[in-house]
Amino acid sequence: MRKHVLPLIFVFGLLLAHWIRPVPVQACTTTPEGQPAPTLQDRIDHASLIFTGTVVAMEGEMYEEVAVIAVSHYFKGGDGASQVKVGSWGDGAVCRRMVAVGESWLFYVMDYGNGTLHADWYTAGGAVAPPNPDFLASITELTAALPVTQPADAGQTAEIAETTPEAAETEVSPDSAPAFVTEIPAPPPQESPGAVPLPDDRPAQLPPSSFGFLPMMIVVLxxxxxxxxxxxxxxxxxxRRNRGKVS
Known part of the structure; x- marks a missing residue:
């Protein structure tokens, strides 16, 4: 029996090493050096839908949640729906972010034709952007020629305007379009709209050489x-028990 104990322990250790493998922790890395940052026109071209709205509900489990969004104004791809459901949210570790009920954003969304809308993560954390007036003015100019159907319920506009002080100070009539979209001052003529930088509202990123997997490796070891x-x-x-029996 004694001569079989050590081989059994060795085999048992090998099986454990095979079953328990270190799993690296995901980490969002920076954009490769030399790659130009996307312009606002690039961002608009990539998305299927672009609209402003407020998150009114979250459905599903964590990291599989779907945001129910009350749309206030379409810039691209609008079909007149006053509410849409958008999935594919996440955290900064996978270059995404989460949204919460009550938050108002400009949303970039992808429609793959399967009946489900997904957040467009063309850039890290870039499926949403703050609806500030100057930024919306640039998008309005770049998407002015695109055919869209605005939502029939204009009453939801007030929820979006509350997050924009400049828009909240502007009187909005029931028949008018959202104040922060139509009342924004035009951008300076000397600036090219296509070169407008995207708002830097991305999550904190780790460099490509980060060691985010070390804590998991320590636990596994x-x-x-x-x-x-x-x-x-x-x-x-x-x-010892076998020796006792033999003696």
Whole structure:
């Protein structure tokens, strides 16, 4: 029996090493050096739908949540729906972000034709942008020629305007379009709209050489050592018991 204990412990350790593998923690890395940042026109061209709205509900489990959004104004791809459901949210570790009920954003959305809308993560954390007047003015100019159907319920405009002080100070009539979209001052003529930088509202990013996987590796190695130690203790116990029987 003694000569079989050590081989059994060795095989048991190999099985543990095979079953328990270190899993790297995901980390959002920076844009490769030399790659130009996308322009606002690039961002508009990539998205299927662009609209402003307020998150009114969240459905589903964590990291599989779907945001129910009350649309106030379409800039691209609008079909007149006053509410849409958008999925594919996440956290900064996967270059995404979460949204919460009550938040108002400009949303970039992808429609893959399968009946489900997805947040457009063309840039890290860039599926949403703050609806500030200057930025919306640039988007309005770049999308003016695109055919869209605005939502029939204009009453939801007030929820968006509350997040924009400049828009909140402007009187809005029931028959008018959202104040922060139509009443924004035009951008300076000397600036090219296509070169407008995207708002930098992305999550904190780790460099490509980050060691975000180290905590997980330490935990896994600790568990592996504990199992090996347990196997050794059991082996020694069995060995002593067999010796006692022989004597």
């Amino acid at each position: 600790g568990l592996l050592c504990a199992f090996v130690l347990l196997a050794l203790v059991v082996g020694v116990f069995l060995l």
